[in-house]
Amino acid sequence: MFDIWSTPAKLLAPLALAASGFCPSVHATDSSPCPPDWEPQICELKSVVDVLKKDHITEIDVPAFLDETIRLGVKTLPYATFRNAKEQQERAKEDERTRNGTPGIGIIFENRPDGLQIIDVVPDAPAAQAGVRSGDLVIAMDGNNLVGVDNTEVAKYAKGETGAPLKITLLRGKPQQRLELTLVRAIIKPRPxxxxxxxxxxxxxxxxxxxxxxxxxxxxxxxxxxxxxxxxxxxxxxxxxxxxxxxxxxxxxxxxxxxxxxxxxxxxxxxxxxxxxxxxxxxxxxxxxxxxxxxxxxxxxxxxxxxxxxxxxxxxxxxxxxxxxxxxxxxxxxxxxxxxxxxxxxxxxxxxxxxxxxxxxxxxxxxxxxxxxxxxxxxxxxxxxxxxxxxxxxxxxxxxxxxxxxPRPAYASKMSPDPFADLRKERQRxxxxxxxxxxxxxxxxxxxxxxxxxxxxxxxxxxxxxxxxxxxxxxxxxxxxxxxxxxxxxxxxx
Known part of the structure; x- marks a missing residue:
């Protein structure tokens, strides 16, 4: 008996080949005919779910699996979001709290591929009191990496109740100084x-x-x-x-x-x-x-x-x-x-x-x-x-x-290609x-x-x-x- 994670690198390939021989053949179960108004891919999804329900090594939480499948597809479209029932209830509460003030640390940021670029901090808010500056780059919240994540994920990591601490990791200046600060959330009232x-x-x-x-x-x-x-x-x-x-x-x-x-x-x-x-x-x-x-x-x-x-x-x-x-x-x-x-x-x-x-x-x-x-x-x-x-x-x-x-996914519009594709590449260059x-x-x-x-x-x-x-x-x-x-x-x- 040995631990696969400690196996020398030269043994990994043969081990992988040997392991593949132990997988039993799995055949998709016959499913009911696809209703005429369904897209074929919906039936494909059902077939996949049927196989996983029957033969996956663990019992799958199918509703959660399908919620995530829908979410991942929808989020590729411009400004589109899917929320399950629990998330929608939380969003309704969040909207109400926003009207009356929201627990937070008081930062205004731009979501960039390398993290959250701080544009400004709210005066007298926890971030300002802790010394957070405009130009700082937040790369993690409570240990969660923010590099490459979208606004939905950022909101999930940032939200919390009044008085709850939030640890942020940020980079500052040149060379990039790494700082870790623990802030305590307070009510941030909108002053539009x-x-x-x-x-x-x-x-x-x-x-x-x-x-x-x-x-x-x-x-x-x-x-x-x-x-x-x-x-x-x-x-x-x-x-x-x-x-x-x-x-x-x-x-x-x-x-x-x-x-x-x-x-x-x-x-x-x-x-x-x-x-x-x-x-x-x-x-x-x-x-x-x-x-x-x-x-x-x-x-x-x-x-x-x-x-x-x-x-x-x-x-x-x-x-x-x-x-x-x-x-x-x-x-x-x-x-x-x-x-x-x-x-x-x-x-x-x-x-x-x-x-x-x-x-x-x-x-x-x-x-x-x-x-x-x-x-x-x-x-x-x-x-x-x-x-x-x-x-x-x-x-x-x-x-x-x-x-x-x-960028827009190719399937976001069947009729017209992305008009900014070439310009986007030139701007990045x-x-x-x-x-x-x-x-x-x-x-x-x-x-x-x-x-x-x-x-x-x-x-x-x-x-x-x-x-x-x-x-x-x-x-x-x-x-x-x-x-x-x-x-x-x-x-x-x-």
């Missing part, structure tokens, strides 16, 4: 809307995300500042590092600044054959939190919202509802955009409860700007291209990970080239959110110049690194 009066009676406003209460929170923040002093002469809306949220909240913010009877967005459904126009009229931006009451109705007599000069700040982390807002305000002639091209998530998701209380989320539409151009993969290009720092490495910024860098050259990545790092609205905020300074009629200091950009020109759609007039 803030407003602050600047010199010259310019109002700097920020939306960090688009939760359901975003419209009301934003109105309250702005109105509170308007009551404090002289009339506000201009507004800056900061949508940088805003990953989106409720699309109806984006429509509501657009309606707030543009007024009624405008096209805020057009969605294309099922092979781009069905157009659906979303307007700035109630109830196109209705959300459950509003309880049937239009939050913009009391403001219709206040024309200030629709005439005050407006500049919107965007960057490569402005995504989904954030870039939809920016695009609508730009296309409708209501605002100028300043910053760097946005992320490029131009798809909408919906969800439905399926059998046995499971839940499926899938992408059901492409979002078009009011001008008929898609955002998916392209993003929104600002009127003024301005980096986060005066001496920024613009090539490095434009090569930051965006929607265009996410340029990144590899920069890595070999050992360029200073600090010059291409995002501006920490704690510096937004401060004297260190170069993009804000240029926005103030634009509003004052002064020259905006833009940066020369290599055309090959800019988003490609999208194929725009002629919109129905109805």
């Amino acid at each position: 809307a803030t407003a602050r009066r600047l010199d010259g009676d310019v109002l700097y406003t920020r939306l960090a995300s688009f939760p359901e209460p975003a419209i009301g929170d934003y109105i309250d923040a702005v109105q509170a500042e308007r009551k404090k002093g002289a009339s506000i002469k201009a507004v800056i809306l900061d949508l940088r590092v805003n990953g989106g949220g409720a699309l109806n909240a984006a429509i509501g913010i657009t309606a707030l600044f543009t007024g009624r009877d405008k096209t805020a967005m057009v969605t294309l459904q099922r092979d781009d054959k069905m157009q659906h126009r979303i307007t700035t009229n109630w109830p196109d931006y209705e959300l459950p939190v509003m309880r049937g009451q239009d939050p913009l109705a009391p403001l219709q007599a206040d024309d200030w919202w629709r005439r005050v000069p407006l500049v919107v700040l965007v960057d490569g982390q402005s995504a989904s509802a954030a870039e939809a807002t920016a695009a609508a305000l730009k296309d409708l002639g209501r605002a100028k955009l300043l910053g760097t091209p946005t992320y490029g998530k131009g798809m909408a998701q919906t969800g439905i409860a399926t059998r046995d209380d499971t839940y499926l989320v899938w992408s059901n539409a492409r979002n078009l700007r009011p001008n008929g151009c898609p955002m998916e993969g392209y993003g929104v290009v600002p009127d003024w291209i301005v980096p986060p720092r005066k001496n920024a490495d613009m090539d490095g910024i434009l090569l930051g990970y965006r929607e265009v860098d996410i 340029l990144r590899d080239q920069r890595t070999q050259a050992k360029l200073d990545t600090a010059r291409s790092a995002p501006l920490p959110q704690k510096e937004f609205g401060s004297d260190k905020d170069w993009q804000l300074k240029q926005a103030l110049n634009a509003l004052a009629g002064k020259p905006v200091q833009q940066m020369t950009v290599s055309p090959k690194l800019m988003p490609t020109q999208p194929m725009c759609v002629k919109l129905d007039q109805s």
Whole structure:
């Protein structure tokens, strides 16, 4: 008797060959005929399950096995998720906790192939108190490797109750210093809307995300500042590092600044054959939190919202509802955009409860700007291209990970190939080239959110110049690194 794991390497191959001779022949059991409305592969799956149920060395938890089979398939599609009944119950509780504050450590991150790149930390949250910095790379949580995992796995490792510790392993600087920190989760309450009066009676406003209460929170923040002093002469809306949220909240913010009877967005459904126009009229931006009451109705007599000069700040982390807002305000002639091209998530998701209380989320539409151009993969290009720092490495910024860098499986669309396949390879080649050259990545790092609205905020300074009629200091950009020109759609007039 010997331990196979201690066998010398030269004996492994013969052992493997000998072992294969001990496996008895297994024959698939005859299964019932496949129903005519089933895909053949579903019957194949049933045949596989029948064999494993009968002859696998251990008894298999078949429901869990099939849940995982569905999950792995669904997750390969863009922004699609399958949750079993227990996971859906947990998600419902998580959504409720998010509205009231969520236990966490207070980090804002970008999920990259090599880990979680910290974009910013929430002031006074556990991560900030422990010394976590923007630019740190988190590679493990409680010993679970985060390299190459998706957002679903990250959420599973990160979630926990208030007061529960979370051990994170991170890399910092050059050479990469390895640090291990143990943080204690605390309630992180969402603060999506803030407003602050600047010199010259310019109002700097920020939306960090688009939760359901975003419209009301934003109105309250702005109105509170308007009551404090002289009339506000201009507004800056900061949508940088805003990953989106409720699309109806984006429509509501657009309606707030543009007024009624405008096209805020057009969605294309099922092979781009069905157009659906979303307007700035109630109830196109209705959300459950509003309880049937239009939050913009009391403001219709206040024309200030629709005439005050407006500049919107965007960057490569402005995504989904954030870039939809920016695009609508730009296309409708209501605002100028300043910053760097946005992320490029131009798809909408919906969800439905399926059998046995499971839940499926899938992408059901492409979002078009009011001008008929898609955002998916392209993003929104600002009127003024301005980096986060005066001496920024613009090539490095434009090569930051965006929607265009996410590959799509070949079976995700039978009709059209991946339009960004070649561009994706070229972008990765340029990144590899920069890595070999050992360029200073600090010059291409995002501006920490704690510096937004401060004297260190170069993009804000240029926005103030634009509003004052002064020259905006833009940066020369290599055309090959800019988003490609999208194929725009002629919109129905109805």
